[in-house]
Amino acid sequence: MVRGLVTALRTLTILPVPGREAERYSDSLYWFPLAGLLIGTLETLLARLGVLAGWYEMAAMLALGGGIIFTRGLHADGLADFADGFFGGRNREASLRIMKDPNVGSFGSLALIFVMLFKFVCLLELVRYQAFGTMMAGVLLARMGQVLLASSLPYARAEGGTATAFVEGAGWQHLVVAIASAFVLLLYPTGFGWQRALFLIASAVASTLALGLLSRRKIGGVTGDVLGACSELTEAFVWFAAVLSIRFPVFDMT
Template identity: 55%
Template structure:
C-alpha cells in the first residue's frame, strides 16, 4: 500500500496530474518512483516533439519538447534553477544564500540562468530531432529525476528549519539510490536498445552533472534544498542531451 501511495506522491509532486489516492506517509518512499515519473514525462514530451517534427519544422519541434516539459511539471525545476542561480551568485554567506533562494521573486542571475539553459536545451533537442534520435531525449528526462534521488540520498538537507523538500530528503538513503539506479539502467537499456553504447554516455553525463551540482551546493550551503534538486534536474537533462547529440554526430 505504501508503494502505491509513493507512486501517487511522486506523480503529484513531479507533474500536474491529479492522481487519485492518498499520499504516502513517508515522502522518501516516493523517490523510488522518480525515474518512472521521468520516463512518463519524457515520453509525453517526445510525442509532442515528434508530432510537430512530422511537419518538417524541427525548430518548432524542439520548442514543443521544452514547452511541454515546462507545462507538465508546472515549471517546478526551472523555478529551482532560477532560485539557485540567484542565491549562489548573489549570497555571500550560507544564511544570505538560503534567504535569497527562498525569495519567490526572480533576480537577474536567475533570469540569465533560465534563458541560457533553455537555449542550450533547445539547441541540443534540435540536433537530436534532426538526427531522429528521440530515445536520448527520453533518457535525459528519466535521468534528470534519478539525479534528484542521488542527491537526496547522499546529502543532508541544508535548512535547519526544514523546507519543502525536507520530507523527501529525510529518510532517503542507500536503498532508494540502489533501487532507482538499477531501475534507471534497466529502462535505459530498453530505451536505447538500438544504440546500447549511448547508455554509458547518458549515465556518465548524468553522473558528472549531478556530482558537480552536489559538490557546489555542499560548498555553498552545506547540503541540498528543493531548489538544488530542481536545478540538478535541469542541469542533468541538458548534459545528457548535449552529450548524446555530440556522440550521435
C-alpha cells in the same frame, strides 16, 4: 509502495493521479526515474508532431515547452532561485535567504534564458537525428539525479523546507534502486544497448556530482531549489553529451 508512485507523479507532474499519498515522502524517490520516463514520453510525442509537420524548430520548442508545462515549471523555478542564491549570496546564510525569496533576480533570469536556449539547441539536434529515445533518456536521468542528491546530501536548512520530507528519509537504498531502474528503463522502453545506457547514466552522474559538490560547499547540503536545478542542468547535460556522441562518435555505443 504504490503510494510512492502516486506521490512521485503528483510531485513531479501536473497529472491528476488518483490514490493516497505515501506515508513517507521519501518512498516516492524509488519511482522518480519512471515518472521521468513518463514526462519524457509526453515531450517526445509533442516533438514528433513538429517533425510530422516538417518543422524541426517547432518540434524542439514543443518538447521544451511541454517539459515546462507537464512539471508546472517546478524545476525551472528551482533553477532560477538556485542561480540567484548561489551567485548573489556571499555566504551560506545569504544564499539560503535569497533562495527563499519568491522573486526572481538578474542571476535567476539569466540562468533561465541561458539554460532554456541551451536545451533548445540540444533538442533541435536530437530532433534532426531522430534521437527521440535520447530525448526521453535525458528527462528520465534528470529525475535519477535528484534521487542521487537527495540520498547523499543533508537538507541545508535547519528549520526545514518543502523538500525536507524527501531528503531526510532518503538513503543508499533509494539511490541503488533509482540507478538500477534507470538502467533497466534505458535498456527496454528506449531500446538502448548497455554501452549507450551506461554512457548516458555516467553523463547524468557527472553533472549531478558536480552540482552536489558545489551545493555542499556553498550551503552545506541541498534544498528543493537545488533539486530543481539538478533536474534542469542534468537534463541539459545529458542531451549535450548525447549530441556530442552522435556528431563525433569515438566508439560504437549502440
